[in-house]
Amino acid sequence: MSGLQDLYREIILDHYRAPRNRGELPVPPALKVEGFNPLCGDEVVLYLEVVDGVVADVRTGGQGCSISQASTSMMSAAVKGRTVDEARTLIRAFKALMSIHESKLEGGDGSDLADDLAGVRLGDLEALQGVVKFPVRIKCATLGWNVLVQGLDETAP
Amino acid sequence: MTLDVARLRADFPILRREIDGHRLVYLDTASSAQKPTVVLDAMDQLYRQSYANVHRGVYTIAEEATTAFEAARTKVAGFIGSPDPHQVVFTRNATEAINLVAHTWGRANLQAGDVVVLSHLEHHANIVPWHMLAAERGIELRWIPLTPDHHLDLSGLDQLLSGATLLSVTAMSNVTGTIVDVPHLVAAARAVGAHVLVDACQAVAQMPLDVTAWGADFVTFSSHKIYGPSGIGALWARRELLDAMPPFLGGGEMIRDVSTEGFTTNDVPWKFEAGTPAIAEAVGMGAAVDYLTAIGMRAVREHERALTAYALDALRDRFADRITLYGPPDPDDRGGVISFLFGDIHAHDVSQVVDEAGVCVRAGHHCAKPLMRVLGVPATSRVSFGVYNDRDDVDALVEALGRAERFFAL
Numbered sequence: 001m002s003g004l005q006d007l008y009r010e011i012i013l014d015h016y017r018a019p020r021n022r023g024e025l026p027v028p029p030a031l032k033v034e035g036f037n038p039l040c041g042d043e044v045v046l047y048l049e050v051v052d053g054v055v056a057d058v059r060t061g062g063q064g065c066s067i068s069q070a071s072t073s074m075m076s077a078a079v080k081g082r083t084v085d086e087a088r089t090l091i092r093a094f095k096a097l098m099s100i101h102e103s104k105l106e107g108g109d110g111s112d113l114a115d116d117l118a119g120v121r122l123g124d125l126e127a128l129q130g131v132v133k134f135p136v137r138i139k140c141a142t143l144g145w146n147v148l149v150q151g152l153d154e155t156a157p
Numbered sequence: 158m159t160l161d162v163a164r165l166r167a168d169f170p171i172l173r174r175e176i177d178g179h180r181l182v183y184l185d186t187a188s189s190a191q192k193p194t195v196v197l198d199a200m201d202q203l204y205r206q207s208y209a210n211v212h213r214g215v216y217t218i219a220e221e222a223t224t225a226f227e228a229a230r231t232k233v234a235g236f237i238g239s240p241d242p243h244q245v246v247f248t249r250n251a252t253e254a255i256n257l258v259a260h261t262w263g264r265a266n267l268q269a270g271d272v273v274v275l276s277h278l279e280h281h282a283n284i285v286p287w288h289m290l291a292a293e294r295g296i297e298l299r300w301i302p303l304t305p306d307h308h309l310d311l312s313g314l315d316q317l318l319s320g321a322t323l324l325s326v327t328a329m330s331n332v333t334g335t336i337v338d339v340p341h342l343v344a345a346a347r348a349v350g351a352h353v354l355v356d357a358c359q360a361v362a363q364m365p366l367d368v369t370a371w372g373a374d375f376v377t378f379s380s381h382k383i384y385g386p387s388g389i390g391a392l393w394a395r396r397e398l399l400d401a402m403p404p405f406l407g408g409g410e411m412i413r414d415v416s417t418e419g420f421t422t423n424d425v426p427w428k429f430e431a432g433t434p435a436i437a438e439a440v441g442m443g444a445a446v447d448y449l450t451a452i453g454m455r456a457v458r459e460h461e462r463a464l465t466a467y468a469l470d471a472l473r474d475r476f477a478d479r480i481t482l483y484g485p486p487d488p489d490d491r492g493g494v495i496s497f498l499f500g501d502i503h504a505h506d507v508s509q510v511v512d513e514a515g516v517c518v519r520a521g522h523h524c525a526k527p528l529m530r531v532l533g534v535p536a537t538s539r540v541s542f543g544v545y546n547d548r549d550d551v552d553a554l555v556e557a558l559g560r561a562e563r564f565f566a567l
Contacts, residue, residue: 003177004513004564013565040505040521041535063535065505066565140505 006130007137008066015070015124020077023059025049030057031155035147037139042068044144046076048151055079055087060144067128067137072144074124079148084156091145091152093120097129098138160452160460162547168193168448169545179515182553187331187359187494187541188519190384192445199444200386200437211436212410212427226436229443230426236446237357237376238367239393246392246399246426247434251358252282254377254392255325257429258354259286261402262375263323266352269295272321274351276301276309277531278330278337281524283356287325301326303531307333307484314345321351328360332523332539333484334465334491336360343372352398358382362543363461363492365454368393380438384543385445389438392429399425406431449544457544461493464542468495468551475555479562483532493542496523499558502565504538510564511557518554 025047033046042064049057058076079087096116131141166172169191174181207221234242248254273287290296299317302310324346329336346353354375361378368376379390404422408431413421422428466488472480481498485491499507504520511518519539522529
């Protein structure tokens with residue numbers, strides 16, 4: 001089952017079974033943002049509270065496959081307490097990680113994405129690298145991150 | 158009269174493939190069927206021996222291509238019990254066929270406030286064209302609801318059909334497998350002067366079909382679900398309706414005469430077949446019809462029914478209340494399609510894990526989002542059977558689901 005072990009690393013399953021930061025925040029002052037993956041019915045709800053350029057609090061909700069929910073959980077843990085700039089850097093790095101497949105499809109080798117990844121400590125998020133071997137699931141992994149981008153664009157443009 | 162599945166499997170080259178050392182267990186025929194060598198050979202032969210454009214050349218291979226193309230039309234007509242091959246219009250697929258009806262018959266006969274009755278079982282192909290007409294000209298859509306065991310709830314049918322112009326309904330659900338009593342619905346619709354369109358995509362692949370016995374006005378289906386190639390399908394309709402309907406797409410083939418002032422249309426069915434058709438695909442569809450006719454659709458129905466019964470029992474026995482099975486409980490009331498939810502595991506994850514064992518299970522909304530909402534779920538897993546599936550395939554599915562359950566151990 002080596003392919004599956006690449007996709008479903010233990011840490012991903014851990015985040016799926018016990019997602020971090022589940023819940024809601026009062027709106028306002030927090031912002032509520034939602035996103036869907038129309039192909040398969042994954043749903044992510046984010047409550048974002050940005051104070052003085054810092055992601056002061058984040059809560060997650062929604063339902064869907066293990067990849068979408070785990071990725072969202074890991075994201076919430078990674079951005080909570082970071083500045084908005086740090087969060088945006090992280091988002092770019094994660095998307096670069098996921099884009100490596102697309103970049104290779106276009107004949108590249110992913111080296112143009114190296115800049116986005118350089119110096120960024122992805123930590124637990126590294127576990128999601130395996131997703132790129134299953135291109136259909138990339139949209140599951142990036143769903144929560146796209147919702148975060150939406151939210152940051154609204155609260156801290 | 159059981160099918161010799163082992164012999165039939167040998168007709169499908171793709172089933173010799175292995176996925177990661179596992180044999181390919183294809184359980185997604187409801188989405189699209191695999192193709193037997195006779196279909197592949199028929200298309201290949203046409204291209205190698207007799208390919209030319211149809212309906213226009215006088216030279217030998219043009220005659221051969223035209224004959225082959227029209228012979229395919231006759232085969233399809235015979236397969237569905239149509240008295241006349243001219244009532245079969247080749248389209249790209251069932252979706253295009255329904256759009257054809259909506260754009261031509263629909264635009265000519267449906268005005269603001271007119272009622273089209275659909276059902277909660279419908280596939281998007283039999284929903285969206287009517288939504289588009291509703292947006293364009295304010296027609297009203299009504300929906301036949303479902304009973305708790307996923308039959309159509311006909312208790313309110315008379316009210317729903319009251320004043321309706323069209324009833325457009327599936328003959329067999331691609332999600333729940335529910336077999337719909339088409340003659341009963343046609344009679345109810347006729348009683349109020351409504352026309353009937355039947356989406357026969359699943360039914361035509363799984364049971365004998367007779368459009369005359371059904372009595373409907375329009376019947377639509379695709380080739381790729383009846384073991385034929387993708388890219389071709391059919392609209393069958395009453396001759397007087399086809400004669401009265403304005404054309405769909407404009408171009409070559411569908412005209413009698415064109416001048417700088419205007420055009421006149423060709424006879425039915427060619428009036429609705431603009432441009433060079435999918436010639437090899439039509440021939441392939443005809444070969445698929447021959448293949449199924451040789452097996453016998455009664456035998457296919459019995460095969461589907463028995464395998465579905467076996468699968469329902471096997472899944473219930475192994476997983477009990479950890480699996481939710483959708484659709485009528487009695488295999489007599491349903492075709493070879495089983496949608497299910499497996500514990501708390503998302504359909505996507507189920508598909509991913511069973512794929513490792515070579516088992517192909519569909520996950521998603523199956524192009525039936527309104528139905529998903531009625532069932533109260535965003536997505537389901539779905540297995541469906543073809544003539545090449547047997548009990549070993551069901552056993553492989555059950556084993557693979559067992560592995561998925563242990564893997565996610567929620």
